[in-house]
Amino acid sequence: MAPSETLTAERILEATEEVLRRHGPAKATVVDVARALGVSHGSVYRHFRTKAALREAVTKRWLDRTSQELAGIVAEQERDPEQRLRAWLRALFDAKRRKAGHDPELFATYMVLTRESGEAVPEHIADLTSQLTDIVRAGLDAGTFTATDPAVTARAVFQATGRFHDPCYADEWEAPGVEAEYEAVVDLVVRGLRGA
Amino acid sequence: MAPSETLTAERILEATEEVLRRHGPAKATVVDVARALGVSHGSVYRHFRTKAALREAVTKRWLDRTSQELAGIVAEQERDPEQRLRAWLRALFDAKRRKAGHDPELFATYMVLTRESGEAVPEHIADLTSQLTDIVRAGLDAGTFTATDPAVTARAVFQATGRFHDPCYADEWEAPGVEAEYEAVVDLVVRGLRGA
DNA sequence: CAGCTGACAGATATTGAAATCTGTCAGCTG
DNA sequence: CAGCTGACAGATTTCAATATCTGTCAGCTG
Numbered sequence: 001m002a003p004s005e006t007l008t009a010e011r012i013l014e015a016t017e018e019v020l021r022r023h024g025p026a027k028a029t030v031v032d033v034a035r036a037l038g039v040s041h042g043s044v045y046r047h048f049r050t051k052a053a054l055r056e057a058v059t060k061r062w063l064d065r066t067s068q069e070l071a072g073i074v075a076e077q078e079r080d081p082e083q084r085l086r087a088w089l090r091a092l093f094d095a096k097r098r099k100a101g102h103d104p105e106l107f108a109t110y111m112v113l114t115r116e117s118g119e120a121v122p123e124h125i126a127d128l129t130s131q132l133t134d135i136v137r138a139g140l141d142a143g144t145f146t147a148t149d150p151a152v153t154a155r156a157v158f159q160a161t162g163r164f165h166d167p168c169y170a171d172e173w174e175a176p177g178v179e180a181e182y183e184a185v186v187d188l189v190v191r192g193l194r195g196a
Numbered sequence: 197m198a199p200s201e202t203l204t205a206e207r208i209l210e211a212t213e214e215v216l217r218r219h220g221p222a223k224a225t226v227v228d229v230a231r232a233l234g235v236s237h238g239s240v241y242r243h244f245r246t247k248a249a250l251r252e253a254v255t256k257r258w259l260d261r262t263s264q265e266l267a268g269i270v271a272e273q274e275r276d277p278e279q280r281l282r283a284w285l286r287a288l289f290d291a292k293r294r295k296a297g298h299d300p301e302l303f304a305t306y307m308v309l310t311r312e313s314g315e316a317v318p319e320h321i322a323d324l325t326s327q328l329t330d331i332v333r334a335g336l337d338a339g340t341f342t343a344t345d346p347a348v349t350a351r352a353v354f355q356a357t358g359r360f361h362d363p364c365y366a367d368e369w370e371a372p373g374v375e376a377e378y379e380a381v382v383d384l385v386v387r388g389l390r391g392a
Numbered sequence: 393c394a395g396c397t398g399a400c401a402g403a404t405a406t407t408g409a410a411a412t413c414t415g416t417c418a419g420c421t422g
Numbered sequence: 423c424a425g426c427t428g429a430c431a432g433a434t435t436t437c438a439a440t441a442t443c444t445g446t447c448a449g450c451t452g
Contacts, residue, residue: 030445157384159359181351187388188356189388192386225413414433417427420423
């Protein structure tokens with residue numbers, strides 16, 4: 001039952017997150033992870049081919065947690081599409097801002113990881129725009145939205161609101177007036193979806 | 197007549213740009229600038245209190261060149277506001293993309309400079325959003341746009357299109373499909389301005 | 393024999409001493 | 423005497439020696 005039960009990929013990922021939290025992305029080594037688990041670093045390489053792969057897996061896990069939070073909103077059939085869209089964008093902004101504000105160092109760590117992770121971030125973005133596409137399509141079906149291609153429009157919505165979910169803007173999310181700016185952009189976008 | 201005429205702030209700024217182009221932001225020193233001008237570095241400090249002030253002045257000059265390019269479009273009274281808005285956004289995107297694509301090293305240099313320049317960038321953004329506000333206000337007067345506060349709406353337009361002018365996205369401006377994404381975002385925004 | 397260890401080679405990071413740079417200023421020069 | 427110079431102190435950067443890390447693999451262990 002002790003941590004020395006069996007060495008799984010999951011346990012390595014948890015230990016890696018902990019090491020990253022403690023040491024930061026620059027100083028966190030595979031040797032540190034192995035030490036935290038009480039094994040030799042060779043064992044870690046049995047589960048992850050390279051250090052980069054290990055870091056990418058950690059990043060993917062972290063990003064997926066956000067995606068899953070938002071997936072619930074897409075499924076809320078009882079709310080109309082515009083409300084779902086507003087709730088989804090709000091949840092995305094809040095989730096990112098909460099993570100950035102609550103533990104800035106860990107967030108900075110993940111910003112470094114997302115920069116170096118080749119596939120994880122594009123996949124995450126594809127995931128999120130796919131969710132958005134579902135909402136846009138629902139709006140088209142209901143007749144409340146106007147668009148030629150829901151996927152293209154969803155991507156446009158995602159990019160237009162980037163200032164409120166793209167990590168590169170994280171240090172402006174606590175500035176006074178951000179809420180008003182968020183409302184202005186979302187209103188503009190929602191009106192763009194409605195009107196032809 | 198020779199470069200040894202008189203030492204003006206303008207001549208120092210030109211020499212600094214040249215030194216930055218050659219050496220890059222990390223290695224460009226005040227001593228290099230002085231050497232390029234054939235003076236001692238003490239003379240440079242007569243015109244700029246610190247190295248940071250010198251770099252900020254260079255940055256400001258560079259940013260102002262873009263602002264001035266765009267100011268002409270705002271003044272084109274013969275085109276209707278929507279056309280002016282589209283032309284303005286297109287000119288902004290093209291100008292930034294041209295600079296980023298034509299001389300990537302110099303652009304990277306300016307990205308470093310804009311990060312460290314405290315006032316220059318906010319001023320530049322204020323400048324641009326002020327131009328946008330003029331266009332939005334013209335649209336309100338003409339009755340083609342709908343908005344409660346032109347300044348707030350202009351800022352929203354600026355932020356919503358950030359992906360196509362904010363330097364932090366520069367390395368995605370040459371990717372295939374960017375044009376389509378640009379069109380989608382601008383269409384969404386313009387429709388948002390029109391519809392109530 | 394499946395899974396782990398630990399020594400190893402090459403790559404990367406750390407360190408501290410030496411070199412360079414920033415910003416100042418007393419004095420030179422035209 | 424307005425403007426420039428160049429030596430200087432303290433801060434920063436460079437560089438090379440040293441230490442650590444990554445990724446592999448032959449062999450150990452349960």
